[in-house]
Amino acid sequence: MAHTILLVQVGPRLESRTYSDFESVNECMEGVCKIYEEHLKVKNPNTPTITYDISQLFDFIDQLADLSCLVYQRSTNTYAPYNKEWIKEKIYVLLRQAASTD
Numbered sequence: 826m827a828h829t830i831l832l833v834q835v836g837p838r839l840e841s842r843t844y845s846d847f848e849s850v851n852e853c854m855e856g857v858c859k860i861y862e863e864h865l866k867v868k869n870p871n872t873p874t875i876t877y878d879i880s881q882l883f884d885f886i887d888q889l890a891d892l893s894c895l896v897y898q899r900s901t902n903t904y905a906p907y908n909k910e911w912i913k914e915k916i917y918v919l920l921r922q923a924a925s926t927d
Contacts, residue, residue, distance in 0.1 A: 827849060827898070827899070828846065828847070828897040829847045829852070829853040829896050830846045830895040830904065831857065832844050832893045833845075833860065833889065833892055834889065834890040841890070842891075850915060854912070854916045855919070857886070857892070862875065879920060883916075887909065894906070894911070
């Protein structure tokens with residue numbers, strides 16, 4: 826369980842920057858999925874059930890101006906930065922684990 830800060834910049838404008846913090850990396854990855862799900866709800870307001878696959882989620886991540894994580898490192902008492910590729914890797918592992926427990 827490592828405190829994780831998610832940094833998001835949706836578009837080119839600096840005003841679109843935001844951040845969220847989570848108690849763990851997995852919670853943060855779930856947060857990224859929720860951001861995408863909210864995006865889909867806004868784009869499809871009349872669709873009662875929205876489904877997507879991982880490639881659509883990854884396309885969304887790639888289209889963001891910036892997405893990165895800062896993960897707390899207890900050994901050095903610092904936060905280590907991670908990029909979109911690392912985030913996609915962690916999401917893939919999380920979703921694969923979730924699918925295997927269903």
